[in-house]
Amino acid sequence: MNPYLILRLSPKAGDAEIRRAYLDAIREFPPEREPEQFQAISQAYEQIRDEKSRLNYFLFNRESPEGTPFEVFLKFCAVSGRKKPLDFEGMKAFLRSCTTK
Amino acid sequence: MGKKHHKNPGRSSEGVCNQLEKQARDDMAASRFRKARDAYKTLCKQDREKYLPALIDANRRLAEQLMEKGLGSEAQQVLAYLATIAPASTIIAQDLSLGLKHQDWQAALDRALQLWSDKTAALDERDRAAVADAFVLAFLSPSEIGRLPLSEASELGAIAGALRCLCEEQWEQAQELLRPVPRGSLFAGWKILIKGMIAFYRGDLEKAGTLFSQVSPFGVPICAAKTLLLFLGPDHGRKLDEPAREQVARSACSILGTTNLAPFLTRADRFWQAGRHGDSYKEIRQAPEFPSEQPDLTGALSDFYFKAHFAMRHTARERYLDWFSRLAESANFKSDAEARLTFRLLGCSALDTPYSKDVEHFWRKFLEFWPRDDPLNGKVASLVLEQVGDHYAQREEPNPFLFEDESDRLRDAQGATLLLMESIEHDPSNLGAYLKLLEVYGFEEKHSDRKRLLDRMARLFPKEKAVLLQAGRESLEHKGYSNGIQYLECAHSLDPLDPEVSQALVTAYTKQARLHYEKRRVNKGRHSFELAQRHAIRERTDFVRGLDFLQTLQGVLEMTFGDAGKGSRLIAAAREGTRSLTALLFFAHGYSRLYPHKGHRAFWEELRQNRARVATAQDRKELYLVFQCVRSLDENLDWSAESGFVSACLAPLSAAAFNREEALYFVPLLSLYPPLDALAKRIVSEALRRYPGDPRFRLYSVFGRSPTPADLDIAEVEKICDDAMQRGDTKTAELARSAIRTAEQYLEPLDEEEDFEFPREQIEEMRRMAEELSDTEFEKLRKDSGKFMPLPLFDLIMEGVREKSWAPEPERRRRAGKQTDQLDFF
Numbered sequence: 001m002n003p004y005l006i007l008r009l010s011p012k013a014g015d016a017e018i019r020r021a022y023l024d025a026i027r028e029f030p031p032e033r034e035p036e037q038f039q040a041i042s043q044a045y046e047q048i049r050d051e052k053s054r055l056n057y058f059l060f061n062r063e064s065p066e067g068t069p070f071e072v073f074l075k076f077c078a079v080s081g082r083k084k085p086l087d088f089e090g091m092k093a094f095l096r097s098c099t100t101k
Numbered sequence: 102m103g104k105k106h107h108k109n110p111g112r113s114s115e116g117v118c119n120q121l122e123k124q125a126r127d128d129m130a131a132s133r134f135r136k137a138r139d140a141y142k143t144l145c146k147q148d149r150e151k152y153l154p155a156l157i158d159a160n161r162r163l164a165e166q167l168m169e170k171g172l173g174s175e176a177q178q179v180l181a182y183l184a185t186i187a188p189a190s191t192i193i194a195q196d197l198s199l200g201l202k203h204q205d206w207q208a209a210l211d212r213a214l215q216l217w218s219d220k221t222a223a224l225d226e227r228d229r230a231a232v233a234d235a236f237v238l239a240f241l242s243p244s245e246i247g248r249l250p251l252s253e254a255s256e257l258g259a260i261a262g263a264l265r266c267l268c269e270e271q272w273e274q275a276q277e278l279l280r281p282v283p284r285g286s287l288f289a290g291w292k293i294l295i296k297g298m299i300a301f302y303r304g305d306l307e308k309a310g311t312l313f314s315q316v317s318p319f320g321v322p323i324c325a326a327k328t329l330l331l332f333l334g335p336d337h338g339r340k341l342d343e344p345a346r347e348q349v350a351r352s353a354c355s356i357l358g359t360t361n362l363a364p365f366l367t368r369a370d371r372f373w374q375a376g377r378h379g380d381s382y383k384e385i386r387q388a389p390e391f392p393s394e395q396p397d398l399t400g401a402l403s404d405f406y407f408k409a410h411f412a413m414r415h416t417a418r419e420r421y422l423d424w425f426s427r428l429a430e431s432a433n434f435k436s437d438a439e440a441r442l443t444f445r446l447l448g449c450s451a452l453d454t455p456y457s458k459d460v461e462h463f464w465r466k467f468l469e470f471w472p473r474d475d476p477l478n479g480k481v482a483s484l485v486l487e488q489v490g491d492h493y494a495q496r497e498e499p500n501p502f503l504f505e506d507e508s509d510r511l512r513d514a515q516g517a518t519l520l521l522m523e524s525i526e527h528d529p530s531n532l533g534a535y536l537k538l539l540e541v542y543g544f545e546e547k548h549s550d551r552k553r554l555l556d557r558m559a560r561l562f563p564k565e566k567a568v569l570l571q572a573g574r575e576s577l578e579h580k581g582y583s584n585g586i587q588y589l590e591c592a593h594s595l596d597p598l599d600p601e602v603s604q605a606l607v608t609a610y611t612k613q614a615r616l617h618y619e620k621r622r623v624n625k626g627r628h629s630f631e632l633a634q635r636h637a638i639r640e641r642t643d644f645v646r647g648l649d650f651l652q653t654l655q656g657v658l659e660m661t662f663g664d665a666g667k668g669s670r671l672i673a674a675a676r677e678g679t680r681s682l683t684a685l686l687f688f689a690h691g692y693s694r695l696y697p698h699k700g701h702r703a704f705w706e707e708l709r710q711n712r713a714r715v716a717t718a719q720d721r722k723e724l725y726l727v728f729q730c731v732r733s734l735d736e737n738l739d740w741s742a743e744s745g746f747v748s749a750c751l752a753p754l755s756a757a758a759f760n761r762e763e764a765l766y767f768v769p770l771l772s773l774y775p776p777l778d779a780l781a782k783r784i785v786s787e788a789l790r791r792y793p794g795d796p797r798f799r800l801y802s803v804f805g806r807s808p809t810p811a812d813l814d815i816a817e818v819e820k821i822c823d824d825a826m827q828r829g830d831t832k833t834a835e836l837a838r839s840a841i842r843t844a845e846q847y848l849e850p851l852d853e854e855e856d857f858e859f860p861r862e863q864i865e866e867m868r869r870m871a872e873e874l875s876d877t878e879f880e881k882l883r884k885d886s887g888k889f890m891p892l893p894l895f896d897l898i899m900e901g902v903r904e905k906s907w908a909p910e911p912e913r914r915r916r917a918g919k920q921t922d923q924l925d926f927f
Binding site: 001002004009010051052055058059060062063065069073074075076077078085086088091092093094095096097 | 206269302331339350358373398405408412452488
């Protein structure tokens with residue numbers, strides 16, 4: 001999984017922002033409670049911790065996400081979505097999208 | 102009795118009806134509404150009162166299905182028919198449903214009011230859910246809600262208010278608002294959904310999951326609940342059927358702010374699942390923002406499509422790459438991002454192919470599409486060129502027939518040098534490129550270039566351990582021990598725990614000490630040994646850093662050049678502390694061969710007397726490694742007596758002491774060294790006697806019978822490969838395949854018109870030209886040829902003109918003492 005996604009960062013994030021996001025993430029998912037998440041977070045941090053790692057990750061990383069496009073979508077939902085509620089307009093759009101066209 | 106066999110028409114008709122009804126129900130469940138409608142029509146002829154509601158329902162579902170497929174006129178026909186059989190309230194309910202589906206909120210609200218105020222209308226659960234949805238999704242203001250002619254207006258107001266509070270993270274207020282909404286309310290489903298959402302966003306995921314599972318199966322709340330469940334884990338999405346997947350994909354994309362992606366996602370997924378990977382990409386690339394390098398859903402899917410080939414099987418991978426190659430050739434890219442990602446995909450794939458002709462081309466095209474105003478431009482170019490340079494700087498594929506694990510040639514040393522230099526030009530702070538270039542210079546024996554580069558590196562990177570280590574080693578190579586030690590001590594101060602630096606330091610001090618002793622500067626030699634011993638280890642057998650081995654070496658030097666008594670004491674101390682007496686004696690004997698002295702013969706004698714102590718796998722491995730170590734001290738000495746001793750010590754391995762793992766370790770090693778080759782063959786025979794079907798030993802046996810690749814029995818090796826695959830022995834299978842590849846290249850006929858796609862005249866011309874070239878010129882020709890043909894083929898073409906010898910060359914085959922300091926026992 002994309003390390004920026006795991007650490008909830010923009011690809012333009014710099015060293016300090018990445019470090020902060022990493023520390024926040026390991027506080028949220030400590031190893032004794034969420035060992036798998038913790039491992040994923042640590043691995044993600046290692047992949048983008050400094051400029052050279054970030055460029056190397058972008059240019060040459062070969063970790064292929066498993067499954068199918070829908071699986072990727074499901075995994076993306078699972079790691080990205082539960083931050084905070086949508087604003088009212090977003091909520092309106094979401095609920096209205098739940099009626100089939 | 103006859104009556105029993107008489108057919109009963111009534112009962113038979115009932116049976117047919119039951120069967121048809123069951124079939125109709127199945128069709129409804131499987132969304133085959135047209136078939137279900139036809140079945141109910143027939144059933145209505147039998148019992149109109151009983152089957153009319155089902156016929157109406159089938160027609161409603163069919164009309165909706167046709168609408169969804171865009172078959173409007175057919176849907177209208179169904180609706181027209183529906184109007185003839187269904188009560189007015191059903192038609193209104195149908196219009197309400199269509200209003201929701203078409204997102205015509207005002208029409209839906211009007212129909213909902215009409216339907217809800219009709220007290221005669223018999224609404225099923227689905228219709229009630231649609232009415233509630235229409236009221237909520239109109240998102241009326243509190244005053245508008247107050248004006249509605251609706252007895253449940255206060256409940257609707259509570260739902261609308263709770264949704265607003267939810268969005269503003271006012272959890273308590275939202276729950277307070279929901280409390281008065283009763284369980285049997287029209288809006289009960291919405292109440293549960295909102296409560297679930299509150300739990301969801303507050304992080305109480307278990308409660309959220311429970312509440313979402315309690316939502317009734319119709320209308321917007323269940324769809325919203327299913328969508329939010331996706332965010333609790335991918336398993337919730339895996340259980341969904343096809344229509345539900347489409348629905349939740351659309352809703353989830355709405356949450357994720359990528360609404361445009363949803364219509365393409367499920368279609369692309371279907372293509373992917375059918376193995377049509379290229380078509381899947383074609384479908385998804387129609388999404389407006391695809392591909393993307395952002396960390397959003399589009400970016401995650403782009404990442405998937407542009408890396409999926411790394412996990413594909415061979416044929417599928419080739420087809421997929423072919424699709425992108427065609428896209429690259431056509432240059433018909435949708436955006437610069439697509440061009441970049443395509444060339445990255447092709448470039449990475451070419452990096453995995455040893456003799457790819459296109460690797461540099463793909464990466465240079467990649468760089469063309471990199472934004473010119475990006476401040477990272479230079480660094481990106483430098484890293485890319487470093488990677489391609491490194492690809493050229495890899496050793497050629499080893500030859501399995503010689504048990505090679507490394508070839509003695511680089512794929513394209515000249516290309517690597519140029520690219521790595523270009524990489525450094527783009528980013529003079531790219532240490533990786535310097536280190537690789539240094540390696541290439543070293544490999545190509547360009548000593549002055551290497552030294553110049555190393556000096557530059559030492560100036561540029563005075564605090565880089567890797568540079569200091571390299572500089573230290575380089576100085577040692579040229580006998581500049583003091584300089585080398587300075588560099589290495591600096592590296593050691595940067596990382597005192599790095600064993601590589603410590604080992605290099607011990608080597609440096611030991612070499613310096615030897616020089617001092619040899620020049621009769623005994624005190625200085627002793628001082629160097631003292632410094633070496635600061636980095637010594639005691640806990641394992643180590644011919645470089647082991648304290649016992651350092652004491653032994655110093656002992657031998659003292660006995661030769663200094664104080665014989667001190668030498669004896671040092672050796673006595675070493676014997677006392679050693680973990681392996683035979684290895685220590687062999688080591689002492691090896692060094693004593695360099696410094697002939699009358700007292701030294703004793704080591705050899707004692708070693709011979711202790712041969713029986715070499716009894717375990719560990720003893721044998723240590724003995725062999727120390728033999729490799731001492732032999733490397735001076736290749737010109739005659740080591741035949743020592744070879745004989747080693748052979749005798751390892752001989753039990755070909756008989757009673759046979760151990761499969763140990764045999765697998767020794768056979769390739771012994772086969773590299775002609776004096777021990779016969780022993781390797783005996784071990785293989787013993788292995789095959791014990792395990793006749795063992796693929797690896799069968800393969801080694803075939804190698805042993807094949808002096809050149811042309812002599813390889815390919816059919817037999819293919820069979821061994823199949824057997825190995827069946828047993829899950831992938832390493833042996835790969836070894837077999839590699840041997841077959843080499844043999845097939847070797848066996849390709851040279852007398853055809855288009856050998857290797859080159860005309861015979863051209864091949865002859867090359868051979869004639871090669872005959873007249875000097876060694877240096879020939880090597881240059883070989884390197885240049887590597888750009889348009891695999892180098893093994895070049896060697897085959899040149900066979901007889903210039904040898905890339907198949908014959909064993911002990912010097913080339915030697916494993917450079919790699920295992921001399923690290924022992925891992927079986």
